[in-house]
Amino acid sequence: MTIKSPFFSTKVVCFVVFSFAFLSHSAYSQCEGIAGTDNVALDICDITNISSRNIDLKTQLGSHSAGGTWRDEDRSGGLNRTTGILNAQLIRRSGTYHYSYTVTTSSGCIDTAIVTVRVGGYTGVPGANTSICNTESAYNLFEAFNGDFLPPQIGGTWVGNTTSLGLNNNTLNTINLNPGSTYEYTYSIPAIGSCPAPPDVKIFVTIYRSPRAGTPDEVKLCSNELNSYTNYNLFDGLVGEDAGGVWRESGTNELDDTDDTDSVVNIQNIYNTRGPGFYRFTYTVLSDNNVCVDQTSVLFITLEKQLDYTGATLQVNAPICENERVTTDFSASIRNVVAIPNGVYTVTYTISGNSTVFSTTQNFTNNVFTFPLPSSNFNAVGNYTITILNIESATTLGICTNIIPAIAANIVINPIPQTNNASLLINSICQSTNAEVTLSGISNLTDGDYSIVYSLSGSNSLANQSMSITVRAGVASFQIPASQIPNVGNTNFIISRITNLATNCTNTASIVSSFLIKALPDARNLSVAIRAVCKDQPIVVELSGLGNLTAITISYSLSGANTSGVQMVPLLVNAGRATYTIPNSLLTNTGTTLFNLQSLTDSNTSCLALMNTISKDFVINALPNTPITSNQEFCKVQNATVASLVPNGLQYRWFNSLTSTTALPAATVLQSANYYVKEVNATTGCESGLALAQVVINELQTPVLLQNGEKFCGLDLPTIQSLSSNVTSNGTVVWYNAAIGGNLLPNTALLIDNGIYYGFDSINTNNCLSTTPLQVIVSLTNCDATPEFFIPDGFSPNGDGVNDTFSIPDIDFIYPNYVLEIFNRYGSLLYTANKNKSKWDGTSSDSKTSSNGKAPEGVYFYVIHFNKGGISPKQGRLYLNR
Structure with a gap:
């Protein structure tokens, strides 16, 4: 048997465990037929029949072994691969389909049969x-079929009966069809196998007109022309x-949301509030039928910012020297622009002396655009002007014409200085004096400031020093610092390099000259001594350390308390020493004066040595003023000492007589x-005159308490003033709550029973108090009257803060040892009150039968034991209301 399906080349394949060399035809023949036989095509013509859903393909195989595997070779989609049941209604296209059934035995044999099905x-x-x-x-067009029935198969032919315009297979393009017209289309499927062609189906399609929202135009505007677009009608863009x-x-807030006819916008305002960009406006036309949907057109208004480079500057390389050209990277930066967006820009520019127009594309970052300059354009000394012609963004829409002002800068290449014909003139000088130098023969140098590198040789040696000089009309004058030429003798001055400070251009040089340095007066060991004196005493200046000098002239000045101009004084020197008395006319003020020795001239050589660092201060002391004092009083308890007197301090001395010379110790x-006081200047020892102070020491006695003066009746509300009235003293009695460190009590303060009070006698002068206080323990029970006490007849301990406890006001003042007992109606004691526990809150704290529970509402009885003067107890009743 051979396979009828194009998917197979042989019907049977058998696998055995023997080697291929021992296989025989009989081994293959044992596998044939186990999967059944290939069928002649099975036609299914009426797929709408319910039987088409359940076609058992196993019946097409004839005799076959169970347990095989089904495969849908054409992927029709209707086969259950497990059961071999075919649902033809799931096959979407009329045609021929193949289904394979394969059986594999345990011995390795494989057999396959093909079932062919033709679907009408x-x-x-x-x-x-x-x-x-x-x-x-x-x-x-398949959407026009009745969805309540099985959908038609695909793959048939569509024909336009009214017109074929816009028809492509089953797809219809209605754009060119007439709205309001109905069009007819026929769908047909050809016969297949024994199945006849199904009846043609006609479809009718009615075309409805869609609303037109128009075709939008592009509105592109530059920011500099928007002042004429403050009332732009959006219909102008459709x-x-x-x-x-x-x-x-979309977010521009220009249209009136309550007016559907509003179509005018202020484009200038859009740009002012939102800046450049794309702005969307949507026009919607509603459909007048239920077939076509509403139509919408989108009009974009594109606004571009005109870039204004006004104020821009061009920054180029700093000036360079001609010998730096080959190693310099030339570049330029456009700066000082405002609000230029970051991005890629193209800049065109020119370089003076070159007819080429250059172009470069770089990034504008944070309003700065930097670009390289071709170095081949800068080959000689001179000025090169870089001029910007245009600046254009790579993202420009081409709407705006940007504002480009004149932007230019110069690259300067300076020459190096030349000194081929230069000469030096230096005159002889005294030691430690600056040497005056004249450099001439340099007319090839432009006027300006230069720096030279020089060296010294000979009696003074120094290498590679530098200084600044100024050249005018081919001549420069300058000084060699005295600090560099300290030694006597001939010194050579050699200039080896010169640099133009304006351009920093430099060149080597070789310019030499010699000069003589003469010795200065020997004053290396010179010192000045001046002693301090009182005013009008002579001030003698002693000079020493003058070495071998014999005659000198000094110049000096005074500063500080006394000032003077420069004084010139000739002096003879003896054994290295000289003296000079400063005239009293220069010393009119007391205080510290500074003697400044400015110069010393050797009268034999006329060389002058400056002495700006030699100075000596001296003091002209004044007598202290007589101190100001007054009579003084102290309290005895203060134990005042000499240190307590006024004035006082290290500069004052106190004495107990006018003739005493020994000051009293501070203690x-x-x-x-x-007592007598004078001021002594501890530094100069000068003393002032004596001043008198009379001292008085006040001493107060302890106040005395009158008999029973500590006893009061509490009902009288006695105060501190009441206590003071029971005391005798020489001054005014004041009371404290402690003997030491206590608080002063006001006269209006109420006395407290058993309170302890401390009384001191006092006077206003220095707030003096008596040495020891009077201690009083107050008793507020000294009441002889027997008043009728108010005894409440009830209370309400409900926690509202009103009448919550039961007590007898002021009873403790008259009867300090009283006892109040509370009983219930059964005679049980509930509570006992006294001076220290005077209030009953309605609990049975003294009951022998209760555990501090709340007493219930009702009538209770009390007994008052006065415990004074044999007064009989008093009984009564009260009502507890909760």
């Missing part, structure tokens, strides 16, 4: 007339639109007597 055509059930819009460019639509905006205890 089915054109479906058309629906009612279909309505579609004339904007439908790809309408699927072509072919239907009237009556509504404009909507000396004062007495009522006369």
Whole structure:
């Protein structure tokens, strides 16, 4: 048997465990037929029949072994591969399909049979007339069938009966069809096998007109022309639109949301508030039928910012020297622009002396654009002007013409200085004096400032020093610092390099000259001594360390308390020493004066040595003023000493007589007597005159308490003033709550029973108090009257803060040892009150039968034991109300 399916080349394949060399034809023949036989094609012509859902393909195999595997070779989609049941209604296209059944035995034999099925055509059930819009460019005509029935098979032929315009297979483009017209289309499927062609189906399609929202134009505007677009009608940007639509905006807040006819926007305001960009406006026209949808057109208004480079500057390389050209990277930067967006820009520019127009593309970053300059354009000394012609963004829309002002800068290449004909003139000098130098023969140098590198040789040696010089009309004058030429003798001055400070251009040189340095007066060991004196005493200046000098002239000045101009004084020197008395006319003020020795001239050589660092200060002291003092009083308890007197300090000395020369120690205890004070300058020892102070020491006695003066009746509300009235003293009695460190009590303060009070006698002078206080323990029970006490007849301990406890006011003042007992109606004691526990809160704290529970509402009885003067107890009743 051979395979009828194009997917197989042989019917049977058998696998055995023996080697291929021992296989025989009989071994293969044992596998044939186990999968059944290939069938003649099975035609299924009426797929709408319910039986087409359950076609058992196993019946097409004849005799076959069970347990095989089914395969849908053409992927028809209708086969259950497990059961071999075919549902023809799931096959979407009329045609021929193949299904394979394969059996594999345990011995390795494989056999396959093919079942061929031909599915007849089915054109479906058309629906009612279909309505579609004339904007439908790809309408699927299969959508016009009745969905309540099995859908038609695909793969048939569609024909336009009214017109074929826009028809492509089953897809219809209605754009060119007439709205309001109905079009007829026929769908047919050919016969297959024994199955006849199914009846043709006609479909009717009615076309409806879609609303037109128009075709938008591009509105592109530059920021510099928006002042004429403050009332722009959006309809000016549409072509072919239907009237009556509504404009909507996206975030520009220009249209009136309550007016559907508003179509005017202020483009200038849009730019002012939102900047450049793309702004969307949508025009929507509603459909007048239920077939076509509303149509929308989107108008974009593109706003571009005009870039204004006004104020821009061009920064180029700093000036260089001609010998630096080959190693310099030339570049330029456009700067000082405002609000230029970051991005890629193209700049065109020119370089003076070159006819080429250059172009470069770089990034503008943070309003700076930097670009390289071709170095081949800078080959000689001179000035090169870089001029910017245009600056254009790589993202420009081409809407705006940017503002480009004149932007230019110069690259300067300076020459190096030349000194081929230069000469030096240096005159002889005294030691430690600056040497004056004249450099001439340099007319080839431009006027300006230069730096030279020089060296010294000979009696003074120094290498590679530098200084600045100024050249005018081919001549420069300058000084060699005295600090560099300290040694006597001939010194050579050699200039080896010169640099133009304006351009920093430099060149080597070789310019030499010699000069003589003469010795200065020997004053290396010179010192000045001046002693301090009082005013009008002579001031003698002693000079020493003058070495071998014999005659000198000094110059000096005074500063500080006394000032003077420069004084010139000739002096003779003897054994290295000289003296000089400063005239009193120069010393009119007391205080510190500074003697400044400015110069010393050797009268024999006329060389002058400056002495700016030699100075000596001296003091002209004044007598202190007589101190100001007054009579003084102290309290005895203060134990005042000499240190307590005023004035006082290290500069003052106190004495107990006018003739005493020994000052009193600061710890000396004062007495009522006369004392004398003077001021002594501890530095100069000068003393002032004596001043008198009379000292008085006040001593107070302890106040005395009158008999029973500590006893009061509490009902009288006695105060501190009441206590003071029971005391005798020489001054005014004041009371404290402690003997030491206590608080002063006001006279209006109420006395407290058993309170302890401390009384001191006092006077206003220095707030003096008596040495020891009077201690009083107050008793507020000294009441002889027997008043009628108010005894409440009830209370309400409900926690509202009003009448919550039961007590007898002021009883403790008259009867300090009283006892109040509370009983219930059964005679049980509930509570005992006394001076220290005077209030009953309605609990039975003294009951022998209760555990501090709340006493219930009702009538209770009390007994008052007065415990004084044999007064009988008092009984009564009260009502507890909760």
